[in-house]
Every structure is written in C-alpha cells, then in structure tokens.
Amino acid sequence: MSSSAIAPARADASASERDIHVQFRDVNHVYPARAGHEAVHALGPIDLALQRGEFLSIIGPSGCGKTTLLEVLAGLVTPTSGAVEIDGRAVQGAVPDGVGVVFQEDASFPWLTVADNIAFSLKRAGMEKAEIATRVDYAIGLMGLTRFRKAYPSQLSGGMRQRVCIARTLVTRPKLILLDEPFGALDQQTRLIMGEELLKLWRETGATVMLITHSLDEAALLADHVAVMSARPGHFIEVIATGWPRDRDSRLASTPEFGALTSRLWALLRDESIKAMGPT
C-alpha cells in the first residue's frame, strides 16, 4: 500500500507510456452567485489521471464537490476553468461517447417495465431489435433481474431498482462508468452484495470505473486506487493504491491489510469531515 503516482498527473513523466483514459488538468468549478446565495468555489484544483481499466473510488466529506467532479467528467457541468479529457479528447458541454453514469437517486423510469427501462436508450438510438434483445438479456442476466423482467420499478426494492439503473448503463457498453453513490440508499448487506456485483461487472467489461461513495469500507474494498478529497473546495489530499488482486471480493474485509487501509483513510478524512461540518 503506497501513495500512488497517478496524481498529480502532470508530474508523472511516464504518463504517456501508460494507457491514460481520463485526464483532469487543473480543473476548478465555481457555482456563480445567485439571489440569496454567494458564489461557491465547489471544486478544485483537480489534477488526476485515470488508467484504462482501473477502478478508482473517491471519498470525501459531505459537500466537497464529489458530485460536481463526476458531472464535470460526464459533460453535464462545464468547469469554470481547467480541462478534462477522455482519450485525449476534451469534454465540452456534451456527454462524451462511451460514458455511462449511475446516479445516486433512483433514475429508473416508473412508467416502463424493467426490460423496457434497460432497452430504453438503445431503442432511442435506433439500434436493431435483435441486437437490443441480446444486450438486454445479457444485462438482465448479469444483474440478476431475470425474474423481474416484466415488473415495474414500483414493484421492486431500492436495491433492485439500482440494479435496473446499472443494467441500463451497462447495455450501452460504456468504456467509462461513473457511479455517484449508487448504493447510498441501500442497507449494509445489500451494499456489500452490490459492491461484489459491481466488481464482477468491472472484470467482465474491462471498463474504467469511477465510484463516488460515502462509505470508507466500500471505497477501500472495491478500488485499485482510493482518492481522498478535502473539504470544499474539494481537491485530492491523497490517492492511495490498494494493491488488491483483480479477482477480489468482500472477504477482503476481514484481512489486516483492509483494516490498516480503512484506518488510514479515516485518519485522512476525519479532519476534513470536521472542517466540512464546522461554520464556514
């Protein structure tokens, strides 16, 4: 377990030799002042390089700009300054190709069945029916939704609905999957299981994954690297390599290394969390 060389990216001379998928360069975001609100420097400066196929988790105190960071990468928010590149191409004002996002909130459409929810974006993109059916069947099988194909989201538990959202992202075959506290609303046991499913999905698809989470355990258990963010304006205090094998699962949680890692993360996060809670 050592401090990683992936941040800051510019300082990394070997960056070009490695297969860089995502690059943040000096990204800052300020939410402008509105009636009754002062301007908020939400994020930055952020420098980060993500290798292709890596699993990065990001933890940080509440309100530190984690979601903003994800939305900047997804092209949903244009940063006030700095540049974000995916495969060397700048992300600008539009959602880049090959990016899938799973939101914290339940985003499944209540008026569609599970299967129709999952097929939704493929249908809108005008894909062939046979291809849609193949992809939907695969995603439904992988996410364990076979029994619920024809159910409506209102008939499912929160965990199942989040699976629908993950499957809906999965069918687009994203190369970069962004997850914004996707299991935040779920109970601990369901979280652990969903975490394992996410690992399985990551191994099967080979996608690059960026997971934002509140849970230290989740961050430590799932990722290749854990990035710890400061209180607002959020920047990375440290990026820690976990050194886990690729075929890891939740049983790691009982190892001494895991305990050492989570203690270290907490030591980093504790002061920032207190800062975030205090008067600003």
Place this chain on the structure above:
Amino acid sequence: MTARGRMLDYALLGLALYAGWWALATMVGTDALTPPNRTLERAGELLSTASFWRHTRATGTAFAWACLLSLAGGLLIGLAVGLSRLATEVGEPLIGTLYTIPKITLYPVVLLAFGLGLSAKIAFGVLHGIFPVILLTIGAIRNTKQVYLKSARVMKLTRTQTALHVLAPAIVPEIVTGLRIGFSSALLGTLVAELFASEEGLGFILIRAMEANRVTDVMALAFLLFAFAAGVGGVLLAVERRFHHG
C-alpha cells in the same frame, strides 16, 4: 385493495348515506327534507319528462364546452408556463392567487361581458375549471425528477426524444389529476352560472324549484346531479389510478 373489497366499501358507504339521509329527514320533517325513497321516485319521474332532458341538454352543452376549453386551454397554458423556468417563477404565484379568488364575485362582470346565455355559462365554467388544470400541469413539470432529465442527457437523447419519451410520460399522471379536478370545477362553475342568471339548464330548474319551495324537486335534482358528478368523478379517478405508478 381488491376490486371486490372496494365494491363492498362503496356499498357500505351508500348504505350509511341512505341511513343518515333517512334519519335527518325524520328529524327535521319531510317538508324540509324529502326522505330518500320519495326523492328517488321523483328523480325517476323527472328522467321521463321531455323538459328535464331539454334542460339537461342545455347544461350539457355549456358544460361540454366549459370542460373542453378548461382542459385544452389549461393544458396549453400550463405547458407553456411550466416549460420556462422564468414563466413558472413569475406566473405560478399569479395563477395561484387567481385560483383562490371566489369567482362568484366576478359573475356580474362575466354577465356584462358575455350576456345572459350559453356563452356566459361557458365562460364561468372555464373560469372555474382552467386554473386547477394550469396549476397541476405546471406542478407536474416542476416536480419531474431532475435525475430523469440528467439520464436523458447521459443517454444522448435529442430534445424531441426527451420531451416525448421522458418528460411526457413523467408528467402524465399529475396531468390526469389536473384534468379530473378541472372537470369537476368546470361542472361546478357551469351549474353556479345557471343558478344565478340563465333561462334554461339544470341549475335554472333547480333554483326555480327552490324559489317555489318544491322541496322534493330540489332534492331529486340535487340527487341526479350528485349521481352524475360522482359517477364521472369515480371513472376519472379509476383512470387516474392506472396512470399512477405506485
């Protein structure tokens, strides 16, 4: 709840109303309040007279127009306002205030503007019916979960696709609620208009019966109107339930 359980509830409710009505009629005297059996009998007689149907047609025409204009107009205005954030911030409080004005106070103005007759009744019906439709349409758009629209962006949907496949299905349930309330409000407005200034219609024969103290006629007409409103309201409520997703 099962359909059978619901039928039982309605049957019990009907029975309770019937019993309460009966008890009240016995207490205050049948001269002041016609008991249910006599009322139903009179309602049956009314249904077989040509004049009743002539007045029903008059009311029906006015109500149909009022309802159509309230629903279509309310939906159009609601969508136009609701789809613009600025228009929503400015328009919603204004429309909300207009909605709470006791519209009966404006009836003289409506009469002066539209004269005595069909158009005044329609105008007054629309005055009642259009606001709830507008407000609920605006509310439906405002309450659409932002995450649906974000998802649409992530899925790279075009504006048209987002409107047709995300926004429209997301707001339909609340709009159906708006239509139901608009329907009953437009009916209220139309009948009130007929009560106070008109020459034909169910409201008109109701006020005539009241003036002549024909209590049984009053009760029979009130019962028929209640049955109509409750019947259609029930059907619309059932339609609405189908659109809501739990």
